[in-house]
Amino acid sequence: MLFYVVICCPMLSYVILCSMLFCVVLCYSLLPYVILCCPMLFCVVLCCPMLSYVVLCCPMLSYVVLCCSVLSYVVLCCSMLFYVVLCYSVLFCVVLCCPMLFYVVLCCPVLFYVVLCCSVLSYVVLCYSMLSYVVLCCPMLSCVVLCCPMLFCVVLCCPMLFPVLTLTPPPQRELMDLSTIDVILISNYHCMMALPYITEHSGFTGAVYATEPTLQIGRLLMEELVNHMERVPKAQTATCWKNKEIQRLLPGPLKDVAEVWAWKRCYTIQEVNSALSKVQLVGYSQKVELFGAVQVSPLSSGYSLGSSNWIIQSHYEKVSYMSGSSLLTTHPQPMDQSSLKNSDILILTGLTQMPTANPDGMLGEFCSNLAMTIRAGGNVLVPCYSSGVIYDLLECLYQFIDSANLGSTPFYFISPIANSSLEFSQIFAEWLCHNKQSKVYLPEPPFPHAELIQTNKLKHYPSIHGDFSSEFRQPCVVFTGHPSLRFGDVVHFMELWGRSSLNTIIFTEPDFSYLDALAPYQPLAMKCVYCPIDTRLNFHQVSKLLKEIQPLHVVCPEQYTQPPPAQSHRSDLMLELPAPPLPYRRCSVLSLPFRRRYERIHLLPELAKSLVPSEVKPGVSVATVSGMLQSKDNKHTLMSVPRPPPAAPTKKRKRVAEEPPELLAPKPLLSGAVPLDGFLATLHKHGVSEVKVEETADGHILHLQAEDALIQMEAHATHIVCDNNEPMRTTLRDLVLRFLQKL
């Protein structure tokens, strides 16, 4: 009868040791000590505010844990996780820590969402239509890249630029050997997240080029990713699902994926450092020689700090690679359009993902929703990347705060790289738009968020632990990542605020479907506002731009040549050009329509001086060039042929005649005609007077009777027949040559 007793007993804890504990515990504040000794802990724990300490010591942890907000620490100790998981909507945090993930997943109807948050990331990626950005954060990146239909561009620059809308069979591994790549050109910091997978362990030995802001901010984003990943314990064992037999049983698109074994883990910080040490810095419009054969130079693309389009050109051919570019006036330096002119080929990618959303309107909506929520006493959560649009959001808020009376509302920016990102943005004046540049001359920081920080309106923290937890005040606005809502500190805020309809989550990053991102958190009371801000070019802007720069050929992903599948009637959501673009798709090798005809060669000055030009037509001169070709590092020079060494001593001289002539290139070609009268006069001058001229159908035959020679002359041919008289023959030859042009 212990059970009832305990309820009334003030000294609960000691008693319980002998009792059927669990109903009782609910009434006691000294819970934790008790629990340690209790075999039936779990129901109780659910109600306990001091859960976390307890749980660590409890052998039956798993049931309990699910209800606990300090979940992660606890879970590490729990061995029986999986049944429970099925019953809980906040599953995913648990899963991350659970060594038995695999089984759970198989049995769990909410599998899909759950998996998204786990270290066995692969499920996630496959289920999302906006694959690319997810993949960026994914430890299995590299194979994704290989499966990406835009493979070619990836290699050129951006591994993840485009959404993968459908699952298609994986490429042959032989399609490309990464070690044969010579150069990687990086267009912007979002496009370099897969770099370690290429530069490390693939045999890659080439060069990587990027601008300084791209490198620095790219490094920050990679560090952030690694940091987020390292917070999550690694599940070593969950690989069985990759077996064909089991994979076949998996839901959704998962079962159709091939080569899951090739998927990889997230890189480490060492790999990031090693990969980035291979990056060589370039400035806008800097001309970088590659192997002497081509010149590459980055141009401002106006999309983000240091973002670039690339020109790859030789003396005669020009290929432009246009990735994420923007014509809007945001913080980066404006796009350099004029340098893209006269391209033979323009590779066009990275158009806006939100062709229907106007960034300016979205920004207004963002502000008004934010203000409305705060005024109503709610909190605002903005899942976003730690660099990029956030600078513009902060600038917009800087102007908006006072007019909207938000002066006392705290703004928090939480990310392991929050401080670095804000600081770095201030030191790249050269890469900013003109307005911001001129601020530096005053000297003032180019971005107003410096002032927000100074006046304590904006505070940044590396994570929710530490200072933040003590300084945190509500209502507030929180900027934090990751925008996929699958990892990073944003997850905790979803947990914290998701159940109140006062709060609002505002999505600004266009890379994820907000419905998919929210799915595992449903049911959700929190308001959701979708204001995707994608400043990249839309189809209308591209058409206008292309009219201006007039490339001979345009190469673009297949997706741009037809309207999106969901809006097949919207013919304005596709690329319409006077000449149809060359579409490329996954695994297809596209040969570009080039006709290379010329190459640059340098004539050394002394050879150039020795040339004897002769005018063949008005304004056109020709000269025969004979020189020695020297090709080094793809650079060609032509120099004079060195004079032959002086004749050998007389002894050997006799033999000289017997030496066959050097095997040299043939004599020049001849052109022109030999006029009969002129030739006869010349012959006469040289003492050949006895010439009998015979008319033929095509010309004349000259009999040189004294010399026993015969010259057959036609409009385009001359034939000299001369036996046994070599000096005579050479004389005749030279006389004929006088009338002809040598080429």
Add this chain to the structure above:
Amino acid sequence: RENFCSSITAEPAMIDVGRSCILVSIGGKNIMLDCGMHMGFNDDRRFPDFSYITQNGRLTEFLDCVIISHFHLDHCGALPYMSEMVGYDGPIYMTHPTKAICPILLEDFRKITVDKKGETNFFTSQMIKDCMKKVVPLNLHQTVQVDEELEIKAYYAGHVLGAAMVQIKVGSESVVYTGDYNMTPDRHLGAAWIDKCRPDLLISESTYATTIRDSKRCRERDFLKKVHETVERGGKVLIPVFALGRAQELCILLETFWERMNLKAPIYFSTGMTEKANHYYKLFITWTNQKIRKTFVQRNMFEFKHIKPFDRSYADNPGPMVVFATPGMLHAGQSLQIFKKWAGNEKNMVIMPGYCVQGTIGHKILNGQRKLELEGRSTVEKFFYLKSLYLEVKLQVEYMSFSAHADAKGIMQLIRMAEPRNMLLVHGEAVKMEFLKGKIEQEFNCYMPANGETTTVTTNPNVPVDISLNLLKREMSLGGTLPDPKKPRTMHGTLIMKENSLRLVSPEQAMKELGLSEHHLRFTCRVQLQDPHSDADTLHRIYMHLKSVLKGYTTQHLPDSMSVMVESIVVKVSSSTEDPNTKVLLLSWSYQDEDLGSFLSTLLKKGLPSVLC
């Protein structure tokens, strides 16, 4: 039709460290490099003499662009004078930090000269602003196309924040101008760097042409020791500096020393410039050295704890102190005022961390002058005193070469980096430059023009030509992978010169393009040979003979047509009708095989050897 030969001329308007202003003509373009002012003069001599150019018209028409290497006044001080008072509206190029800092220094200097000294005929604040509007910012390594032909590219020079070296290129000719540069990284800046651009001319400063300075660490230790000793015995230390540049390096040095030694004596930095200056350093952190760049998020090296702003009244405070005061050459301003106050006490010390121009007080005291003539504030004052004031200098005077210029070793290092064909030394003292010139001339041409003297460097540029890819590929495949120096291959082609294009194509293609028809020239030659064999045997014997003589040629035996072919030359054999032992060989070749044909006919006339191998 072609300009195979051209030249570059350089005209340094002023040769000594006083100021830099060089005019370069290259490929028909005129570029002014730096536009400095001489700090030692107070009259018209301080500005370059632009009448050299303006006698032939306006500056704007003459100059294609002006490039400023860094913000020191001896490199940019005359800029507003040139652009606003003489008149120049073309582009002026400078880096971002230079563009930011230069107007401030100009304004400072203008205030000292105009407001304090009461001089007229000097540029105004508005002129400085107008002048800066003409500035186009230049990024490192960015290739800026000034016009169709002229391009410039900036490299990091390390001398002060934003200092740059510039490469100027017209066609295949190029000049590199170094401005002032520094080849050893210091506490806040990195070392100068340039790629192997092989310019036709390298114009290098040579301030420290003869010096090979001792190691940086020694100099720093020496400096700290002297400061420490003076402070210990209660003396005051005056360090005249320019607000930006050296000052920041010395501040970092003293700051860390004070921290380490736990010293209490105050350090001051004159005028409100400090904070602003440090702010520039923070915003342009990408221009500082790697170490500072790496740690700037955690710790800003330019936020000093021990160094406080100076107030004029502090100069009379008792007890030790260290004061950084501007300007650096003791020619005016606060540093001069403090110097006058402290000069009488032998406990005090002045440390000159940089170069001093002739005529400045800094230069005088460094040369050991202990009695200084001070000019009066105005003529009225002079009138009252009737004679000038004399100042007794009792304090210790120390010179520490912290000035971030390349020394002789550094200059040679840069030469090795860039591999120029010619060298021009400027911005140094003639005697010192002579020494370095001798050293450099062991390797190549070196010029050292006097002020106003024009140096002409003749270049010998290659002629760029478009070669048809077919011709090039054919030639390269024939040439094999490795060139044989003993047997050079000769390539033949036809250069077509049409309008402004030069194209090298194969003769066949040229003929086709120009619409010319080929004229075939053939030779036929009959050779009689005594050979008592059947025709077939003779043919075979000829084949064997030719094959043994003509090694390396393709020789074919064609018994069906009773002929032998060597390359494209046909040798046909038939018996004479009269004598079966006399064979008639018919040789036929085209003009293109003339050498070989001629050789063959001569060879066969000699008959066949009796023994064939």
